[in-house]
Amino acid sequence: MLFQRVIALTKKDFKRLIRDPATGFLIVLFPVILTLAFGTSFGAIGGGNQSTTYQIGLVNMDSGPYSQWAENLVGNLTTSQILKVTMYSSNETAQTDLIQGNIQAVIVIPHDFGESCISFWNAPTNPRLWVNTTIPLYLDSGSIFATQAIPPIIQQVVATTIYGEFSKPLATPIQIGSPSMVQASRLTMFDYMAPGIFAYAAIFLTMTVAQSFTTDRENGLLRRINTTPTTPAEFMLSQTISNMILALIQVALVFTMAHLVGYRPSCDASSLAMAFVIVSIFSLCNVGFGLVTATVAKSSGAATGLSFVFIMPQMFLGTFVGFALSPTAQTAGKFVPSYYVTDALTSLFLRGAPILSSTVLLDLTVVSASSIATLLIGIILFGRYGKN
């Protein structure tokens, strides 16, 4: 392994980025424009400063001896500045209003909610003694941003009701979704979308990698490099390094742009560093997809189109539009790596999860394993069938 060759090839790739307008647009301008567009439309500069509220219907079924817990939850939901709560006597009436678009979500407090809370506080460390319950939540699937924003807000309010304002997320007998520490009253729609945008920008590396490989192949440059003593390992390492650095540049650009439009995630420097690590590892996955695309595509034009085979599922199932999809599509999202990038970044930026929390580490593991596997598959396929 001679690093002189690796550095020379990496430098060449950066010059392509700076000097080739198409590559420059996809890598630099696209994430900048995307972030600015969404940030100004849905963030603090745009609609975020306005008092964005969500109309939700609330049905309280708990009239048991511990109904005070349910009343506390109702109180917390009602006092939330971001929710406008309408009380319903029955789920059916609430569902009718939801179908008609009068409200964006329906929350049903189950009859055993208070009993479940009490069981938790009686034995907080012994889940076997808990009375498990679920808060049914119905969302208007036609409202993309409401479906994305409401679940973590409800999760936060429920957590506040059970634990109080500053408690750490613990296991609980009451299930809605993933644990969060969302400060709902300060969040804009863009806050919920930003983690997905980080993944969204990196996904397009698939296209640039596929285009650069097919163009170089068409122009005979891969064959030419193959007549020099450069080994496949040196060549692929240069590609890996340059694309990881590009991904880091993209994250920095997205974060800078997001900051400019008022994005202030609830995270520290370590969380930010972890986000950079996760996205840079995710770039390997897109290099792999790019290599697979370049293997199949006969020309750079075909590579552009074919790359969407990998881009679209990752974009729709794994980034900020995932919440608006059907349950089947949401399940399918768990099979695309970008889902875990968005999930990890959501945990870090939105929920304030520590970098060593189980959710973040699990996401990191899945992203790393799938990225390395995809990269290896891409290298093997391109090495065998794609070079000529």
Place this chain on the structure above:
Amino acid sequence: MQNHNHIRKKVRETAIVTDNLTKRFEDIVAVDELSIQVDKGELFGLLGPNGAGKTTTINILCGLLEPTKGSASVGGYDVQKEPQKVKELIGVCTQETAVYPFLTGRENVELFGSLHAMSKQRLKKNADDLLEKLGLTEDAKRRVGKYSGGMRRRINLIMALVNDPEIAFLDEPTVAMDPQSRHAVWDFIVGLKKQGKTIVLTTHYMEEAEELCDRVGIIDHGKLIALGSPEQLRKKFDAGNLEEVFIELTGRRIREGI
């Protein structure tokens, strides 16, 4: 011991050897039992009509393709067993102008010098020298995407030779060049030969082969159909020039349906 030394000396003097070299692409035989030997310091011309197997032969010798049958060695190294060693010795000027359009002429040359692990000083000296010889010093700072076709071909040639290779494969280096540029490249190739480089040149221009080559091998349908110096071939086929020899050989094969 004396016999061993004789053999080793012989190996050193022979730059390229192919023995029954064969390459098939499914039903097509691109190279058919080709056996040639190119001596060190020789300028060897590989001639043949389009699709004769010239580029396939060069691709095998450069380690880009594996032969179906037979063997080949370059600089004493087997191209299949020690391709890395072969690549350290050679410079390849590809038929297509394989250049990065977004890099300047100098950056293209320096990139390929770096891929050959050249030191900065040596790379700069060689690049300056070659750019000057081929008249590209002034344009070396411009991006290759803005170059004319002839300039691209010249930078393509410089990229192949920047590492000062012992053995150079020049695959149609003057195709589509204007007469002035072509003669400048001829002078340059003659200069390389004077430096003791071994050169394998493929060309469609019989005048070029006649002017430059010590020996030529004419191949058609992958088979070697004539081998010798231009003068020997002219005499053998009672022809006024190499072009007549070429048409006589390749045309006859077409006429006879061989």
